[in-house]
Amino acid sequence: MKKSIVLLVLFSTMAWSQTEKKEQIEFTPEASFAFSSQFYSGDNYLSKGHNDGIGGSLKFNFITYKNFKLGFQFEKTTQKVIDKEIGGNISKTNSNSLGGVISYQLYTNNKIAFEPQFKIAGIQLRQKDGSKFYGSQNGTQIGISSDVIYKLNKTLSIFTNVGYNYSFLKVDTTPAYEDYFNNSQSINISVGLIIK
Numbered sequence: 001m002k003k004s005i006v007l008l009v010l011f012s013t014m015a016w017s018q019t020e021k022k023e024q025i026e027f028t029p030e031a032s033f034a035f036s037s038q039f040y041s042g043d044n045y046l047s048k049g050h051n052d053g054i055g056g057s058l059k060f061n062f063i064t065y066k067n068f069k070l071g072f073q074f075e076k077t078t079q080k081v082i083d084k085e086i087g088g089n090i091s092k093t094n095s096n097s098l099g100g101v102i103s104y105q106l107y108t109n110n111k112i113a114f115e116p117q118f119k120i121a122g123i124q125l126r127q128k129d130g131s132k133f134y135g136s137q138n139g140t141q142i143g144i145s146s147d148v149i150y151k152l153n154k155t156l157s158i159f160t161n162v163g164y165n166y167s168f169l170k171v172d173t174t175p176a177y178e179d180y181f182n183n184s185q186s187i188n189i190s191v192g193l194i195i196k
Helices: 002-022 045-049 175-182
Strands: 025-041 053-065 068-080 092-104 112-129 132-151 156-169 183-195
Touching (some): 025 045, 025 156, 045 183, 092 132, 112 156, 175 183
Antiparallel strands (some): 025 053, 025 183, 053 068, 068 092, 092 112, 132 156, 156 183
């Protein structure tokens, strides 16, 4: 009986220790690089006057707490003007965003992981014609997405991400055109590599 009690106390202590360790904030650096496409929709300046965007992203997660990951992400997308009546003198619009990302490890096994995420970022649209710069608009972008990750080994993984972004821009225009120039939405698809 005494042996059973000692084993029970020992097991409870080990289980408590593991739970306690899992709930600590840990520094767990993880970088991901991806090629991406953005498919714009709605009645707005980016979707009506431009083609769909092609670009890339760099994400760096650095803190883990329980099943949450915290990091930041930089994204760059280029869209070519397809309607000069809307785009005017410019030939392309570059979209740059930088912000924070919080991910949640919803499911994981030895090879596959599923991580929904939420981001909030500052965004800047830069209008150019070749190397000539015509101006920029700034704003805020929010997004929801999910990574589906396939682990190649302890260090490398490949992933695909599908998500939705909504951007709120600050373009100085007449009230009738505020929604047209200040709001945009896109579906985003990315494929990339994760390094731990």
